[in-house]
Amino acid sequence: MKERKTGLQMTRRDWLRFMGVSGFAAGLAACAPPGVAPADDAADAEVLVDRWTTGLVDPDISGTFRIISWEGEGEIDKFIPFIEGFFEERYPNMEVEIESGVPWGDYWTKLPTQIAGGDPPDLAWQHQSRGWVYPDKGWSHSMQQYVESHPPDGWPDDWEPKMIEMSTYKGELHSLPYGWVTWGLFVNREITDSIQEYPFPDDWTWQDLREIAKEATSGEGMDKIYGCRIPIFDKTLWAVSMTWGADLFDAERTRGNFDDPIVEEAAKYLWDLRWTDGSSPTPGDEQAMGLGGEFLFASGRIGMHMGISDIAARLDNAIGDKFPWGIAPIPTGPNGRFGYEGGAQWMIPAGSKFPELAYELTRYVLSNEDILPTLGIEGSLYPPRLSLAEYGLPKGWQEKIPNAKHALLTLGLEQPTYYQYFTKYQEWSALWSKWMDPIFVEGKENIKEALVGLNNETNELLGAA
Secondary structure (H helix, E strand, O other): OOOOEEOOOOOHHHHHHHHOHHHHHHHHHHHOOOOOOOHHHHHHOOOOOOOOOOOOOOOOOOEEEEEEOOOOOOOHHHOHHHHHHHHHHHOOOEEEEEEOOOOHHHHHHHHHHHHHOOOOOOEEEEEHHHOOHHHHOOOEOOOHHHHHHOOOOOOOOOEOHHHHHHOEEOOEEOEEEEEEEEEEEEEEHHHHOOOOOOOOOOOOEHHHHHHHHHHHOEOOHHHOEEOOEOOOOHHHHHHHHHHHOOOOEOOOOOOEOOOOHHHHHHHHHHHHHHHOOOOOOOHHHHHHHOOOHHHHHHOOOEOEEEEEHHHHHHHHHHHOOOOOEEEEEOOEOOOOOOOEEEEEEEEOEOOOOOHHHHHHHHHHHHHOOOOHHHHHHHHOOEOOEHHHHHHHOOOOHHHHOOOHHHHHHHHHHHOOOOOOOOOOHHHHHHHHHHHHHHHHOOOOOOHHHHHHHHHHHHHHHHOOO
């Protein structure tokens, strides 16, 4: 079998040596599904034809199969043994080239450029925010015919339905999810236990959060303790607005609804956390502290941190025994709870030289019950198959944080809908930054004026003006 390259131009043997052969190779062997031969023995193995092959691909096929991902070292590692094992046993004449670690901002220009230039990879990582964008522009290869003739394991009854909706455009599946997450509040109990009994009740509200955060805030300057850290972007505004009864767009995503008084009230609420109460750090505060996100929470200076479930394992490692902590669900309100995030998928770019092979690999890795638990545990992502979703919670958490499953997974699955991206979302996100950054980043007070401006330009973009 030919040597295989990654995006770092490393052979598999070099990659294993880089990661530490003595300990890591044994780990790969333990992760591998039954029947996957070790890499160095694959050349001597017979070509495997099994339930993961569709018959659409010649076993003697040769060439270079290219993959691109924004996930870098420490993130993509969990996929590599399964990708390589698939080819080594079934298509040993194929080389695999993985371009990993493409910076997030660069990824969304690099991949379209490759597709438009007629030199696309054969398989690509995709975020739900582009789930409709790429099919609408003709940048992705439909998987519908493959799913109908050779469905993934457990399809469709065992798959998270909201993730399938995000992957479907005009009735055709264009990607297959590899994991999903929900939002929660990560709670420093050393700060909050004297204010709010733990675990927080399921029916706690955004107003409850504000009151707890104000009481938990203390000190000044570099010694200040903030009661909460709530990141503010379009999805946060949507979550609060929906809880109180208003969407940011109409149901068809053809008109904006940013001039709704409830949306204005939600925006003022988020603004007040930073600029009136001072209970949530501003971007300037975080810059001065030299910390942000989950790392600021791990430092012990945040009472409640709003984040997605896949940071849980990283927090566990970063906090250690520094302080006791727990998890609370996203607050609720008159219209319900809205903290379902979604996730990411694999897609076949338009123009792929090996679309059938790309689907076989996707089906093998992303629906295989022998593989998904490893991806869930190592990535802190809920696997797309519902029967395996618990593997997205870190090991041992049932004992350490008994309510974690309920707060993140159970209540997450119960949430009625999700933030629906649309075909012009990529262009629209620039409008959000134009009108909302002065409000939420700089602290300007003209909230209503900015929302009306955003609404007008949103409608122009969507053709509803």
